[in-house]
Amino acid sequence: MTRALLLAAIGLSFASLPCAAAEKGDAAAGKTKAYTCHGCHGITGWKNPYPNYHVPKIGGQHYEYLVAALTEYRNGERAHPTMQAQGESLSDADIRDIAAYLSSLTP
Amino acid sequence: MKRILVPLLIALVSASAAHAAKPDIEAGKQKSAPCQACHSADGNADIDPQYPRLAGQYRDYLAQALREYKKGNRTNLIMAGFVAPLSDQDIEDLAAYFASLPGGKLVDLHDRVQGD
Numbered sequence: 001m002t003r004a005l006l007l008a009a010i011g012l013s014f015a016s017l018p019c020a021a022a023e024k025g026d027a028a029a030g031k032t033k034a035y036t037c038h039g040c041h042g043i044t045g046w047k048n049p050y051p052n053y054h055v056p057k058i059g060g061q062h063y064e065y066l067v068a069a070l071t072e073y074r075n076g077e078r079a080h081p082t083m084q085a086q087g088e089s090l091s092d093a094d095i096r097d098i099a100a101y102l103s104s105l106t107p
Numbered sequence: 108m109k110r111i112l113v114p115l116l117i118a119l120v121s122a123s124a125a126h127a128a129k130p131d132i133e134a135g136k137q138k139s140a141p142c143q144a145c146h147s148a149d150g151n152a153d154i155d156p157q158y159p160r161l162a163g164q165y166r167d168y169l170a171q172a173l174r175e176y177k178k179g180n181r182t183n184l185i186m187a188g189f190v191a192p193l194s195d196q197d198i199e200d201l202a203a204y205f206a207s208l209p210g211g212k213l214v215d216l217h218d219r220v221q222g223d
Contacts, residue, residue: 034216042216054165056172059214062156069159072181079180107214 024063025093030101033094036086037102059105066099128199130166135204138197141189142205150208163211169202 040046040055048055058066072078074087074095090098142161146152150162161169173193176186193201 038216038219042219044215044217048171051171053167053171056168057164057213057215059216059219060212061160062152062158064156065152065159068157077182079175102216105214105216105219107212 023096025067025096025098025100027097027100027104030097030099033090034098034101037098040082058102060107061103063099063103066102067095070095070099128194128196130170130199130203131196132200132203132207134196135200135202138201139204142201145185146205149210150205151210151212160211160213161205162208163213164206166202166206169205170198173198173202 037058040048041058043055046055047053069078070087070090071092073080073083074090076084078084087095145155145158146161147154151160152158172181173190175181176183177190177193177198179187190198
């Protein structure tokens with residue numbers, strides 16, 4: 001009995017761990033939070049100055065990648081002053097919500 | 108004097124233009140096999156969503172991203188390994204190839220601000 005309980009407890013704790021880590025963002029909340037993103041990513045053909053290149057298309061991008069990219073900007077693992085500043089204003093939950101909204105967009 | 112200077116200038120300008128890496132989509136396709144393992148052959152990376160979609164992304168952004176991985180302005184162990192051997196020409200070719208792929212699922216946020 002104890003052994004069965006112990007096994008069940010171990011099983012449960014494993015089951016709940018990845019679940020908590022992978023809790024997906026809320027696309028509806030993300031839509032509101034993504035308002036600032038439109039300033040650059042919402043203008044077709046908008047370019048980053050110095051160096052000069054197009055601001056990337058981020059709608060329809062994969063959720064997991066968007067979460068990773070935003071987190072990397074926030075942590076300074078990607079060097080881009082504007083995006084680092086944006087990232088610093090975001091919580092983990094904000095990042096997940098914004099990623100959920102952006103990844104939900106289709107052409 | 109002028110007659111000598113003008114052709115000289117023209118020659119100089121065209122020489123420097125030829126030196127700049129000119130993107131070649133077909134060459135990029137030939138070099139793209141290693142990329143496809145993660146970003147898939149169609150560039151949409153539906154194999155594993157931790158990797159970004161590249162198909163239809165802006166060419167100059169893709170080239171910029173590759174250069175940043177190479178310089179270490181983006182830290183990513185996997186990409187660091189792949190970009191290390193790439194020349195400027197390779198980077199331009201690969202960026203041009205993935206930007207040219209049809210069937211991309213990426214969109215910009217134009218007209219998606221509110222109420223749509």
